[in-house]
Amino acid sequence: MTRSRRAPVAHPHRDADCLSVRQGRLFVEDCDTVALAERFGTPLFVLSEAQLRRNVRRFAAAFAREWPDGPVDVLPAFKANTNLAARHVLSDEGAGADVYSSEELDGVLRTGVDPERVSVNGGGKTRAHLRRCVAAGVRITVEDVDEIARIEQVAAELDATARVRLRVKPPLPNLWRRTDFSQLSVPIDLGFQVYKSGIPAEYLVDLGREAFAAPHVELVGLHFHAGRHHPSLWYWEGLMTRYARLVGELCRAWGGWRPAELDIGGGWASPRDPHNKEFSRAEFVATALGYPFLVGLRGLGERAYHAALARIVPALTSHPEPQAPPSIEDYAVTATRALRAELDRQGVATAGVRLQVEPGRSLYGDTGVHLARVKTVKRQTRPIPYAWVLTDTTYFFLAGGVFEHNRHPFVVAGQADAAPTLRADIVGHSCFADQIVLGAELPEVVTGDVIALLETGAYQESSASNFNALPRPATVLVDGADAEVVKRAEAVDDVYARDVVPARFAGTRAQASAAEVGAAEQARAR
């Protein structure tokens, strides 16, 4: 085995990492993860307060240093992690927020965020949602061509001024590498164009004029978010160059208008970037090796066929060693330089322009780990050898990773520096295939061992669902050697809480619920 056994824990910025291995155990700050699993139960989401504070400060400092032209706001994407306790940490640090739904707006406003630093995104905003935005004094990031008219109506009714930005969608023909968002080989440019968000460039000039003519609307700037199609600095250079070119075109079309603020969105990679790693060989299978080849192998006869499959399977489930993405500081240098250089070429003065950044995964990713216990280890030797480590969690609790083809790095929490001897899929206990880490290489594990999935702070918990009626796990916030529950685990009654059973079923002989059975058993045991 050539892989370094410390590789899964390695963080490109070791002095800025909440994880450490002490006497073979994985720690989050000063909390032993095995002890956390014992105390709070599994599965469990764990968040590090120190990591979140450190990350948001790093973002603010890096962009402030590289953008002396004007003020800098960090507006973390709330959708990546909707825990209110975590959001309180960010509000305490002076961060704003990027929100989408009316409910997300409600969430961030509960944590004392400065409304001036909240951007409300999203298409199809209802009048009630817009009224709430105008009343709260947040930035409205316009997405629809009829939205300015609706905002003007609502703002006029409230006799208020709505501060808006247009979310733009430039063409990106300079971005030809493959987007990580698709399992197919699709260039970023095409991937971005088929993504629904952003106002197509053809409408922008007229929409701006409509905003200038609307007495209760003030167009304060522009917004652009393309997402994490690629982790490279090359990507950021290309994005910012095309954004700035569009800004220049609009400034000229609008008779010398200048943006007071430019939002460059999010889309930076998190330090152990798990993005698009799980099925990276699938494409190889589909194209080079191919289904017809696999089917053709059957001509060898059953024994030879299975022997061939056994040799191919490890190649199919293996994955390249992940490469560390650029640091926040490197991203800040490249993004701001490319933006400023092209704005200069376009004759758009940057002095005084407020720069806004909306990190999601790069801010939250390494603040979280997900703890699961091994339920059983299952092996087969025939017709092809295979093994599974069945855990008490499910990829339905890590759904963001499934949508984005993540391969989460992992550590066996109680033997964090043991050499791997077992090759198995780490799977969840739902009835789906529930492959959490395909082809994992791990030390020999037994029932009860705790596995920590890393880089789960962004998008995983916020997209968890209840498939198989599995109650969603609790979240604990670690602060040094302390840890406390900031979201309680669901109970079976929570899973069925929204069900409304029509009265005509009232006569049905109901079975005692699992909770009642459990309570009765406990009473008997006493």
Ligand SMILES: *Cc1c(COP(=O)(O)O)cnc(C)c1O
């Ligand atoms: C999701 C989102 C972000 C965050 O994206 P990441 O890739 O997680 O950094 C930022 N801005 C907007 C408008 C978004 O929709």
